[in-house]
Amino acid sequence: MHRCARLRSHAHPASTPAYARRFSAGPRRQSYADTPPNLRIGKHTRVIFQGFTGKQATANAAESLAWGTKIVGGVKPGGSGEHLGLPVLPTVRKAVELLKPDATAIYVAAHQAPGAIEEAIEAEVPLIVAVAEHIPLHDMLRIHSILKTQSKSRLVGPNSPGIISAVGKCRIGFQPLPCFSPGRVGIIAKSGTLSYETVASTTRAGLGQSLCIGVGGDIVPGTDLCEVLSVLEHDEDTDAIALIGEIGGFGELDAADWIRDYRSQLSLPKPIVGLVAGTMSEVPNQVMGHAGAFTIPGEPNAQEKIDALSRAGVTIVSHPSKIGDVLKSQLSSGAWTKRPGSGSGSPSSPNTSQQHRQMSAALYRRRPSARLPKPQQQTRNLHLTSDAAAALLLSTTQTPCSPSARPSGSGALLGITIDRTSRSPCVLASPSPLDPRTIQRFPFDFTTGPSNLPLAPIVTHLQLPHSLSTLTTLRNTLTSLSTLFYTHEACLLTVQLTPSGTLHSPSFHFDDAAFRSAGRHAPLHAPLHAPLTSPNSGGLVYHRLPGPHRKIGTLVNGAGLAMNTVDALSGLATNFLDTGGKATSQTVKQSFELILADPRVSVVFVNIFGGLTLGDMIARGVLKAFEEVGVRVPVVVRIRGTREKKGMEVIRGAGLGIEAYEDFEEAVRRVVDLAG
Template identity: 55%
Template sequence: MIRSTLHVGPRAKAIGQARRTTGSRGFASSLVRHNYDSTIKNLKIGSHTRVMFQGLTGKQATANAKESLQWGTNIVGGVRPGFEGEHLGLPVLPTVRRAMEVLKPDATGIYVAAHQAAAAIEEAIEAEVPLVVAVAEHIPLHDMIRIHAMLKTQTKSRLVGANSPGIISATGKCRIGFQPLPCFIPGKVGIVARSGTLSYETAGSTLRSGLGQSICIGVGGDILPGTSLRDGLRVLVEDGDTEAIALVGEIGGEAEIDAADFIKDYRTRTEKPKPIAAIIGGIEAVPGRIMGHAGAFALPGEPSAQDKIKALQAANCTIVNHPSRFGPVLKSMLEGSAPSAYGVASPPVGAGFQRRRIHTAIRRPNVSSAGNGTQQRRSIYLTQSTAFDLLRQHGLPVADSTSTPDEGCLLAVTLNRSTRSPCIVASTSTNGGARKLKRFDYDYTVGAEDVDIGAIAQQLELDASDEGIISSLRTIVTGLVTLFAEKEAFLLETQLIASKSSAFSIAIATARFGFDDAAHRSGNRQADIQALRDTSVEDPAEIEVEKHGIVYVKLPNGSGEGEIANIGTLVNGAGLAMNTVDALAHAGGRAANFLDTGGKATSETVKKSFEVILKDPRVKCVFVNIFGGLTLGDMIARGIIMAFRDLNMSVPVVVRIRGSNEKEGQQIIAESGLPLFAFDDFDEAAGKAIELANAAS
């Protein structure tokens, strides 16, 4: 019988360890992992770095190259398939391999659309370009899985991204990406970040504090980035120009836990370790939702934001609740004093996080419920009945409706983000926490052929010597692994129960299936899965703004008396949007929504954002928090004024604009004659928004 308790014996531990450290060429061997690790040194860019662009002649690449050249980046040429000539006074070659021979670049920036990006990355890896920077968002997940299979078999190329702002050396005047250059000056602080907008805010804070930056590594918001936070830390702790480090993390995956482990080890072996401060976005995120970034959600068994904060505290990191605090905090740490201020939580370990410090409600590690049918823009979740139909089409056993899954267990096919591999997740309990859960990596190129069914059975406390049990379990595992690859899923989560027939067999009692929307949107694949989307179970407001590139998630009220979510938020950038919700909660307010306009907020997207925010009757004030990067602050300000007038808005709006052209934007807001309140400081802006919202409630 399938039980809900777990006793992992020595054999299970040995099998699990073997599965992580041995295996085929694509995914498992410790030697292979070490080979890719040897490319971390390629992240150390500077004035010596010879940069080329794949897609140099494109509009965005051309504009970016002009800026970077003027700033001082040593761009030596580019690639355009089937073309050989000149652009911006630089040579253009028809293939990456030819460019490697002629230009001898140290790095390539890939500036092509998402549907072309995977092929461009593969071409760069095959040509052995030392550093490959992929900025495109919405590259299909399974294309990235195959790219990771390539990366693990070689020792020449290091990937940054995808969905990354890139990497920039302020000391070496080398930019490979689209970071806002006015935020960067040569200095002391190294930054490693999952969020682009939060990294820009961090850079701006260190700029205003007179510290400047050394290297900023944007690992990106994808589910499987080519470079991790830990990889970035390895570069920064050894970099001679870096005297202090800012780490920007968020929900999803275990990168921050891995980073905390590295920091602990670094402090143990280093006489004078560099001060490190960190922030985690998504403390107030809705469990089970994807918060803007493709990777900003928790898969079964992954830690919560609270778990990550605790791990970093235990590693002696100072935690900040807003990126504007990085500059003052790191400056005081460099001067030898312990930072102590509102929104700052310093070691020692064990200090509790309370409201008015950093609000982090205690949450169990996420082993998600298979019955949640939540839909999100960057993924397709199927209703359970639709998932059952798909299972039956693939010949997999589904429990009859009279079954009661009281003692079921968890079996899922998903991703192990730490090893950048697909994996099978098994647990004797569907909600017992990460301690009862085990991952079994497998080779994507082989599928279920090399999966140790006996080890999975033992993890589920089944009799691995019973051929009937093993056969039944193998049918389900093989079918799910096949379905995962064929339909480009990111999560196939099931609950298994024992059948009531006389012969012991296993059936699937519940199913929660998530598929990669980018496979259809960018790759023009999986139209049949796209057609299974049931919009009737989704929030109409979220669907309405989806086509405008806006990610909108309605947030619940608090559980306490008077904790009505009454502040609408409008933010450009997923990381900054998550942090805005978190920081408002820390200040005593409550956001009614998460809203990311995307990196290129326009007057039209601003107007559409206001429209959807104001459909929520709880909203009594709108808080606009914009960091001018790709979009200038004055352009955003004009868009806000235009939207305010066009919509005849009566709700007050608090606006905080930072970054490029921030002063111009603030001045436009202040002189508009409208009930708009412009602020420079986040705390002042948040306080005003809370005051106005509560006064109107």
């Protein structure tokens, strides 16, 4: 049995908090695992918008309508009338009743998004797409506790560019439409910008795209890589698959297991090309742009994910611009023929349909613990010092904890964090804090907490005596940690527990989105508890990378593309910098100021792939930096995507000696050459 299924089976306490809303799925007990088929959008899909009359939703809906998406109306709380010539309804339930939608696109602010998602679940909208970034983690854990009680609605996102069918001309998200062309390649991606690069690559190769799904960069996304693979496996328009991963979680290892099983059962499986960003940019106590792009103790790093996918038969590339040509070569091998009446290809084997397995059959298998890698102590943006952590635990739960470390081997590791595969909180336990292979997770239901979690398996795993005092100490410790986890919205809490029952070496990490988006826990996020990271401003995420040999400053839009750019520079990048998906000319100027404050920088590499970000706007920002910041080093610029030609014209026509390239590898070669 796969860990995802095995770890959902714990009993729950009788008492349930009042906020734990649950919705009935009907007389036959099904589950959220029954809903991946809802991802199959196309020309038939009827779409509504929540937040329909807002500025972003209006612009997006108008563009999507012109492209061919069947938008049938939208929702504005308490509203009525028309917008863009389509009906406006006061509630999602009323919209479902009158408009019969297959999907909803949620375009509201992060603090409003959880309520909007719940309303769509309650109205049983089949597909819910949430694009918002910075939704508080605990709000999403609550959403997942609701999703698990029903079998009608499937969630994509949050922190996702959405889902798009190039074949069916249906866009539910904000993907850059000029890059897309109907075709044969299905795309799964954690990163929006890397997915756009993949789309452009497959378009240039003449392959086009079938169904493209951005699972998003959050810690607990609504849809994971395996669930999308299970859909693309059976999709008649999809002949090849591109999989884009990054640091954080076990998703890529689960996908490798799925792919190995899939390939073993077919004589002619669909070719799969993969990329994992973050091999050179994992930094302790730093989040690399996306909320989920950090490593919880016991999770694999980027290279281990690459190795697992490669062993499963995935062709690994270093940059998404290579994916189109690689897949074109594989699809031209002679085993694939054109399908009559479509632009797609299909295997020539006549027994393919008989060989297909039931959807999700490979999703539930146990992963061997020997694969667990070295732990990385990283945070989602607020990581307290050990002294502050010990003081907070004492003031919140009256539990004493020494901030000082003890000699190695003097205690067990115990904590509460997130099990991303089960989309639930979990107890984290290891008998040896220095040996990551011994880490195990024991998930529990978010709405009920760990109070009824069986302690015997945890005690056994920690190699502690099964005595009453041990059970009491363990229960009290977990109660204290879970209290802190819920009251302050933590994402990772660990302590070390000695055989005598004392606690020491606390390491506490808290969700900054709860404060930034919803204004909760202001005292915790005050300057007194400043994070151990470089301060970010203007929506930027900037991390200085250590090492005297580094010479190339990087300015990139999108977390995945920023990680991949650092990877491509093979240890020469001085920094990770994600301008965010809504970069402006002012943002670019601020980025140059941050980059050039590092004396190691001898050349700056600007790498932009525009979705929401406009290429000409970025170009004007580069010129603004030259005028106002005083750039004294060479600058190499690559702009692709939205308004790329206009952006390149601005750069080349400025007469400032800025070098502009369209090809990524050519730009990398030049910037490395300039760095000496």
